Structures are given as structure tokens and as C-alpha cells.
Amino acid sequence: MSGMFAALLKRDLRLAGRIGGGGAMGVVFFLILVTITPFAIGPDLNLLARIGPAILWIAALLATLLGLDRLFQIDQEDGSLDVLRMSDAPLELVVLSKCLAHWLATCLPLVLAAPLFGLMLALDGEALAALTATLAAGTPALTLLGAIGAALTASLRRGGLLMAILILPLTIPVLIFGVSAAASAGSATTPFLPPFLILAALSLASLALAPFAAAAALRSLND
Numbered sequence: 001m002s003g004m005f006a007a008l009l010k011r012d013l014r015l016a017g018r019i020g021g022g023g024a025m026g027v028v029f030f031l032i033l034v035t036i037t038p039f040a041i042g043p044d045l046n047l048l049a050r051i052g053p054a055i056l057w058i059a060a061l062l063a064t065l066l067g068l069d070r071l072f073q074i075d076q077e078d079g080s081l082d083v084l085r086m087s088d089a090p091l092e093l094v095v096l097s098k099c100l101a102h103w104l105a106t107c108l109p110l111v112l113a114a115p116l117f118g119l120m121l122a123l124d125g126e127a128l129a130a131l132t133a134t135l136a137a138g139t140p141a142l143t144l145l146g147a148i149g150a151a152l153t154a155s156l157r158r159g160g161l162l163m164a165i166l167i168l169p170l171t172i173p174v175l176i177f178g179v180s181a182a183a184s185a186g187s188a189t190t191p192f193l194p195p196f197l198i199l200a201a202l203s204l205a206s207l208a209l210a211p212f213a214a215a216a217a218l219r220s221l222n223d
Helices: 002-041 045-065 073-078 080-086 091-119 125-152 160-184 193-222
Strands: none
Touching: 002 045, 002 091, 045 091, 045 125, 045 160, 073 080, 080 091, 080 193, 091 125, 091 193, 125 160, 125 193, 160 193
């Protein structure tokens, strides 16, 4: 099973590099959103530092959506998905492989770039460390939840907008606790650990449930 998963992951990493431009496109999109924020709200450093975690989390959420609508669509269009359905590999394992490939290709570069972009929003060292930790803990949930929407819209040629409408409400808890944990690093009254643990729990719950939900959606495509 491990060899099968490794082969699927290697294939999906190659595909993920071509979907939506891969990690480079996500980082550039992330950079653009962060760069235009000071022009929109002004050069107030205190204000930028206060709303910086929220801006970076929203930017990471939108950047994560890049390419998610094509997560299963390419395989559906060229018939590979039918082959995967008939293979010995469980469809849940296929979904998990694609989610991991998307996270490595798109989300991991965002996590690594977040401290540098946080400096542009006047965040201090403690806030940058907290932001990086929350993104590392929360972005897997964004990818896994997005896989459900991608599976539901895999048979639609222009399903990107519908996918976003379906999954954005599901990402609200992740966004709330991610921003709360990241913002608490610079606050003496709000603890960091409780919202961070809830954020990690959301990612674990998504890992336990999302592959089965996405696999069920993929099985229903030909029904």
C-alpha cells in the first residue's frame, strides 16, 4: 500500500506543478494581495500589525484555491479517473495523495513565504512565528475541504466558481481560529494555545473525513 501511495504521490506532484502554475503562482498571488494592502489602508504601521494576521490568512486561503478546481478535473477529462476507479488503489487513497501533492506544491511555499511577507505588514518576530505555525497547522484543512468541492465539480468544465461557493463556508472555522491564534501572539490577554489546538483539531478532523466524502463524490460522477 505504501508503494502504491508513493507512486500516486509522485504522479500527482507532477500534475500539481502544472495545475494553476503550481507553488510559484500561489506565492505570486499571495505577494500581490499582501503588497496592495498598505496602499489600500494607508501607511499606519500599528494598524497594519493589528490586521496583518487576518490579511495573511485571507491571502493564504485565496491562494490555496488556485488549481483546486482542477484537482480531479484533469483526470476526469482524460479518462485517468476511470482507470483509478477500477484499479486496486482505494479511491480514498487517491484523494489523499492528490491533497498531499497540492499541499506540498501550493500551500507549503505559502507557509515558508509567510514570515517574509509578514515583515511587509509590520509584524514582529513573535507574531511571525505564530503566523507560520498557524498556517502550517491550518492549510491542510483548507486543502482537504477544497478536495470535497473539487470532487463535486470534477465533471463541470467551469466549476471553479461553484467550487469556491461550496467550500468557502466550510473554511470559516479554520479562518476564525487561524486568525485568532496568529493574532494572540501579540496580545497579553488572549492565549495562543487554545485556538491553535482547535485549528490543529480541525485539520485532523478534515483528514479523517474529507477523503471519504471526496471519494464518495467521485464515485457518484458516473451514476
